[in-house]
Amino acid sequence: MIFIIDDDKIMAECVSRAVGDVDKIRFFDNAIEAMNEIASGVMPKLIFLDILLNGPDGFTFLNEMVSYKDTAQIPVVVISSLDFGVDNLEMYGVVGILNKDTMLPKEIKEYAQKYAK
């Protein structure tokens, strides 16, 4: 199972198309719903996370994830137009950062293949 958390539905669908295996994907347009889903026991193998979301932002989500032993292990790929290095976010389980302005579908697919086969 892969989670895509992005309040832009079309961008989320683009990410989903790049991943390819649509049956394995769950969409969330805000962080709270995604957190509730995880709290109910659904553990994704990988999360694609936008940072600027309606309501709590991506950083709040990451902070919540890292607060629990089991969720802290879930790899997260941040997809954002903001500039930041992966080094700053490694401690939050972030395994990669894709810039929305420049990312390619094959890069998205590579993360999916690596972490959510």
Place this chain on the structure above:
Amino acid sequence: MMQEVDGVLVVAHELKAPLAVLRQLALSLDDLGAKNEHLRDEMVQVSERAIRQVNDLAKVRRLEDGLFEMEPVAVRVVCDDVMQELRYLFRENKRGLRVKYTNKARVVTANRELLYSVIYNFLVNAMHYSAEGTQSELAVQDERECVKVMVRDYGPALPVNIWREMKKGFIKEPTAIAMRPGSSGLGLYIASKFSRYMHAEVGAVRHRDGASFYVKIPISRQLSLL
């Protein structure tokens, strides 16, 4: 106390989001066939240019925060990267681009990102104003205390008032250099602002058959201390 919201930055973000989506949608198009693949490539390129322009505008607003670090930068490498990105645009528009490096690959003090944008904007401007079938020129040469990057185009001559504005070394606003038909002057305005931030000098040379725009970037003394 509430922090004042910068309208331009908000607009930039609002514009960028749909442009990034358009780019992704174009990239998602599969099985177009060889005949239509170039349409997808063009959509991607156009989106990327628009995203770059919006990003540059946002950077102009952030210059006064002083967040762009100055560092030793290899000018030739930056020029090569810009050329790589724009080669497609020149080819699609049936314009050529010739390069002339006569410097000793000296390193300058600049911000790589901003310098990239300066050269990028010069080249896009040249492409836009060159006649079909002509070749623009990118030259990099050493001067005493700086490295000069010059872009020559073959299009309409530069009006005298605009040339004077450039000669002063700084362009105050885009409309002041609505210099040739169809131009808002935004690209050169951005190049001018970024150059000033880097303590580089911008200028223009008038030709009967076009114009040259240049930026002179101070060389880095850091390596000479070794």
